[in-house]
Each structure stands twice: as structure tokens, then as C-alpha cells.
Amino acid sequence: MRRKKYLETTADGKPTKHQDNYSVTIEAGEKYWILTIPGVGVTQARTLSEVDAMARDYIEIMTGDQNFAMTKEMKFPEEVEAHLEAMKRYREQSKEANTLAAQESRKAAKGLRQVGLTLRQIGQALGISYQRASQLING
Numbered sequence: 001m002r003r004k005k006y007l008e009t010t011a012d013g014k015p016t017k018h019q020d021n022y023s024v025t026i027e028a029g030e031k032y033w034i035l036t037i038p039g040v041g042v043t044q045a046r047t048l049s050e051v052d053a054m055a056r057d058y059i060e061i062m063t064g065d066q067n068f069a070m071t072k073e074m075k076f077p078e079e080v081e082a083h084l085e086a087m088k089r090y091r092e093q094s095k096e097a098n099t100l101a102a103q104e105s106r107k108a109a110k111g112l113r114q115v116g117l118t119l120r121q122i123g124q125a126l127g128i129s130y131q132r133a134s135q136l137i138n139g
Helices: 048-063 078-114 119-126 130-138
Strands: 020-028 033-037 041-045 068-075
Touching (some): 020 048, 041 048, 048 068, 078 130, 119 130
Parallel strands (some): 020 068
Antiparallel strands (some): 020 033, 033 041
């Protein structure tokens, strides 16, 4: 079965402009993902990978509109949202810490090289390979 093409094009192959924009709110149900589309209705999808197709098909069936844009937003319970925000914060802190650690590794390797250590000795001191020690010194 061939899927319908959702974005129409003009004669020169450029996409036509969307007439409508539908917002889809995605929430976890007991067995399915619940898709709420204001002004259109509610439908469901078994998996997240089915959300786009199910929402598009539902909008098309309910409105007759075949040329539209769609934005999606996932909603979770407040407790889960708090955990997600904390996760994002920790990931950002981790990224910053990794950047600082890499800078300090380079400085340490260069400092050890200045006192006369070989690449192998630097690698052993820092717990890295001598090839990585070379990269740190030359990078």
C-alpha cells in the first residue's frame, strides 16, 4: 500500500505553503499514546513511531485538509517533567565538566612534557595511551 504524499508541490517542484497548522499533544495512556488535536479531536497510536502517520491520517479524515503543517508536544505528569528537567540540567553540567576536564588534561600533558617525561610516561601518569598523550600535547 502506497502512503499518501502529505506535502503538495507546485508545477516547478517547490512545496506549496501550508494553509493550516495543527498542534498535536501526545500523552501516555495505559496501552497507547493519546493524541489530542484541538479543533479536530482525539486519536491514539500504539507506538511513538506511529504518531506522525496516525495524527496526519486523523487530521486528513476529520478535516479533509491534505496540505497542512503539524507541530507536536509531549506532555508528561508533573513528577516526570521535574525529572526530565533535572536530567537536562545534569547533562548540561556534565558537558561543561567534560570540556573543562579535557582542557585540564591538555595542560597536564603539556606540563609533564615540559619537565621531560616521555609520551609513554605521560600516558601512564594520566591513565591514557601514549598516542592520546601525543594528541593532547600537539592539539
